[in-house]
Amino acid sequence: MSDTDGSPQTLHDAVAATAPAALVADGFLTVVGAIAEGAKRVDALTRRAALAGMLGDTGEMNVQGEIVQVLDAAGTDAFVSSLSDCGAVAALACEELEEAVFVSDRSDHPYLVLFDPVDGSSNIDVAVTIGSIFAIYRRSDDSPVTDATLLRPGREQCGAVYVVYGSSTVLVVATEGRVDGFTLDPASGEFLHSHVQIRIPDKCAAYSVNEGNQGNWHPEMQNAVAELRSDYGLRYVGSLVADFHRDLLKGGIFLYPGDVKSPSGKLRLGYEANPLCYIAEQAGGAGSTGTERILDVQPELLHQRTPLIVGNADVVERVVARLAE
Numbered sequence: 123m124s125d126t127d128g129s130p131q132t133l134h135d136a137v138a139a140t141a142p143a144a145l146v147a148d149g150f151l152t153v154v155g156a157i158a159e160g161a162k163r164v165d166a167l168t169r170r171a172a173l174a175g176m177l178g179d180t181g182e183m184n185v186q187g188e189i190v191q192v193l194d195a196a197g198t199d200a201f202v203s204s205l206s207d208c209g210a211v212a213a214l215a216c217e218e219l220e221e222a223v224f225v226s227d228r229s230d231h232p233y234l235v236l237f238d239p240v241d242g243s244s245n246i247d248v249a250v251t252i253g254s255i256f257a258i259y260r261r262s263d264d265s266p267v268t269d270a271t272l273l274r275p276g277r278e279q280c281g282a283v284y285v286v287y288g289s290s291t292v293l294v295v296a297t298e299g300r301v302d303g304f305t306l307d308p309a310s311g312e313f314l315h316s317h318v319q320i321r322i323p324d325k326c327a328a329y330s331v332n333e334g335n336q337g338n339w340h341p342e343m344q345n346a347v348a349e350l351r352s353d354y355g356l357r358y359v360g361s362l363v364a365d366f367h368r369d370l371l372k373g374g375i376f377l378y379p380g381d382v383k384s385p386s387g388k389l390r391l392g393y394e395a396n397p398l399c400y401i402a403e404q405a406g407g408a409g410s411t412g413t414e415r416i417l418d419v420q421p422e423l424l425h426q427r428t429p430l431i432v433g434n435a436d437v438v439e440r441v442v443a444r445l446a447e
């Protein structure tokens with residue numbers, strides 16, 4: 123959308139004009155603004171990573187059993203601060219933190235945010251695209267927030283955001299029935315409305331999976347991917363947000379299946395699969411575990427993993443049908 127002078131609207135103005143009125147009235151813009159502020163910090167560190175001491179790892183292990191990259195820690199600090207300080211978030215959960223962060227039970231803090239601050243951070247050392255992913259929920263009542271409050275199925279999200287730090291930095295926001303993209307303008311430091319009402323194209327353009335894992339897939343998954351291999355080209359960045367953003371804009375299907383070594387796959391339900399499948403569905407796509415809609419899964423654990431198949435709805439459905447054969 124553009125301002126009256128034809129220039130692209132800012133993130134704040136465009137979301138204020140398009141998000142559901144109830145969300146706008148209840149501080150949703152404050153949450154999106156806090157995400158944008160944290161994203162600008164991560165963008166600045168990413169663009170100068172080798173010069174800003176942002177390469178390599180901290181030597182620490184996170185709750186996922188993964189070595190924490192320096193940028194993971196910096197991104198966690200940036201978003202935990204901006205979301206905690208914004209005045210609209212009651213609690214947050216972060217991939218890098220074993221426990222949730224409880225900010226306030228006040229009724230004027232109606233939002234809950236689950237996020238992956240820097241997804242694909244091991245790619246930063248080789249200057250490959252990385253991302254940040256956010257699931258946003260509204261508290262269902264004013265009762266004190268507990269761990270259980272954060273274990274909500276993805277269909278209850280009121281919004282979702284991801285940021286892709288690529289050849290440009292694009293922040294994508296989804297609310298009920300609408301997905302829009304905003305490109306960070308280095309000149310003004312503003313996220314400007316660059317992708318209006320994103321809809322996933324009707325035609326799937328590529329499949330995206332780590333083919334190196336195929337020896338570990340169950341036979342029905344091997345058969346399903348063999349069919350994709352014969353129908354589409356392969357695109358795989360190895361950075362979830364990069365692969366997802368391409369599939370959302372160009373059409374495509376991304377798969378990270380469970381396998382004999384990791385039955386639940388690698389990706390996390392709460393702050394990777396749920397927000398991206400919410401966004402995919404608002405843009406006309408679909409997301410499945412292979413046996414059920416991702417957004418219907420009732421989380422049991424904050425950091426639980428899930429198999430993920432997401433992208434063009436007809437292709438997702440075809441893969442799910444093959445898996446059921």
Ligand code: P6P
Pocket residue numbers: 241242243244332360361362363388
């Ligand atoms: P693999 C990055 O480490 C990540 O979490 C996602 O961004 C990405 O989709 C996936 O892992 C890549 O995993 O096993 O193919 O290297």
